Amino acid sequence: MGRCRAPVSVGLLLTLAACAGEGDPPGDATGSAPDTASVVLTSFGGASLRIATPVERIVALVPSASETLLLLGAGDQLVGRTDYDTAQVMADLPSVGGGLQPNLEILVTLEPDVVVAFAGESDVRTNQVLSEFGIPVLLVRPSRIDDVREMIRELGLLTGAEPQAADLIASLDGALSEVSAAAEALPAVRFAYLLGGTPPLAAGPETFLSELAEVAGGVNVLDDLGALYAPVSPEVLVDRPIDVILMTEGSQVDARILEDRRRARLPSWVELPGPSLGEAAWEVARALHPELRGGRP
């Protein structure tokens, strides 16, 4: 896939899971007998898998997928979590560790009917081991807003909550068009979204963070960034005309880049690519246009 050619291993980044694999093994889809009810799902990258329904035990290795499942009312089906799932209702579930390279012993012992995992090359082994154990794996990769819609749709199919999934997508799209309408009358704002570090890691145009800001009337000055997220030369950031620098709270950016520039810090939940993207779009819109502050939720 030409989309992701990150020169550094951003794969260790949970929210920014690395390059997509084509033709990832879809897990053992043939285990279900033909006479039982089943559902056909599509993993990121297009591979399809058949899973026997109803699905009773789910482990999601992707925090935004867990969040989606909770919102779909499938919280009771979740039998495990990762260390990055912070929702109170999941606190008592056993943790499998990180979402990439999880503890496979714990994961397999939880006897999930299906595991939701990151698509990509960064953790091939987990998918291999799970398919050896006959556990189907639904691969997701919420890099762009469209991927998030797709993930919500597939998770709705998986849990038999298609109407709820459609509602989530509708309310996400509703929020996005509201934000877009609110920003329409306002002047375009040139932005760079920096995730911190030296040289600073920045969001390229094909990321949901950049797309959110574009919906809110922003123009990404790093639209030539090839990778999803990549370290950018400080020189470039000083040279390009930037109206506002968007940063996550707690991230550290070279003071010389921030000098004389408007900057806005966003809460860290904005970086979670799930159904909350609608609210995230409002946060980003307020960061881009101070005049929107105090106006809407």
Next chain:
Amino acid sequence: MTRRTRLGAVGLASLALLPVGLFVGSVGLEPGEVVRVLTGGGSATHRDLVLGFRLPRLLLASILGGGLALAGATFQALLRNPLAEPYILGVSGGAAVGAVIVLALGLTTLASWTLPLAAFAGALLAIAVVFRVATAAGRALDVRVLLLAGVVTGAFFSAVISFILAVSDARTVRSAVLWMMGSTAGADWQTVAVAAAYTLPTALVLIGLARPLNTLAVGEETALYLGTDVERVKRIAFAAASLVTAAGVAVAGVIGFVGLVVPHALRLVVGSDLRILLPLCFLVGAAFLTTADTLARVLLSPTEIPIGVVTAFVGVPIFLVLLRRSTFR
């Protein structure tokens, strides 16, 4: 080509490469504009770019590259081991532990100097532990014990880093990994001053020790018979080379291959007389790292490639070619 002409060619080529990074970067600037800035003119943005970013970065890369190559050559002579490089005594591991602790506790938001300071403290701690062990084994400083203690201490620090990262959140892991890959992107006049203050005097000390180090490279006993104060030379040289490395790691993270490849490559070209090799190492190391840094900024601009990747991509093939042509001494 005689050795003298080869020496001259390498020296001149290095001098010619040194200023390139001022004129070439991730932002296209006309050479004339750079010259205008350097002579006191130019627009405010261009002055910011050249004097605020490119010049300190060029100086930092020169100081670090020179220091690392010099430290590498010193370690190879002292340990009489061709695999020796500046980080062999666990300096990088100690520095990384300091840096990772600061990142994990979120202390970088307090002040920008907390991370380099913690990295420097970690590096000094590693050096102190390794030296204590090496000198405790007997009154003399045993280089074999030093080498082993360094490798083992480094392994321990790696384990500490893995542990801290295993229990840290994604943002800490991301920052730590980016830091450990090494970069001169944070270079400003303050970091240049710190690096220069530690590196330049110690570099002079090391170059001044070239003659006794020459005799040491033959063997400690021989050196002793030739009237070298072996213990004193060893201690000063180890301390100086470690200090140079520690200061470098503190301001720019771990930058591999310079300390290993540059001294060996030069030895193949100009021979192993340290009186020539050590000063040349500083010059060529400086040119090598500034060139690598320029490539890191330019190749995938606006993205920056980790400088360690460039030093490996450029340094290793050159080194292998040289190695194939010559008999390794």
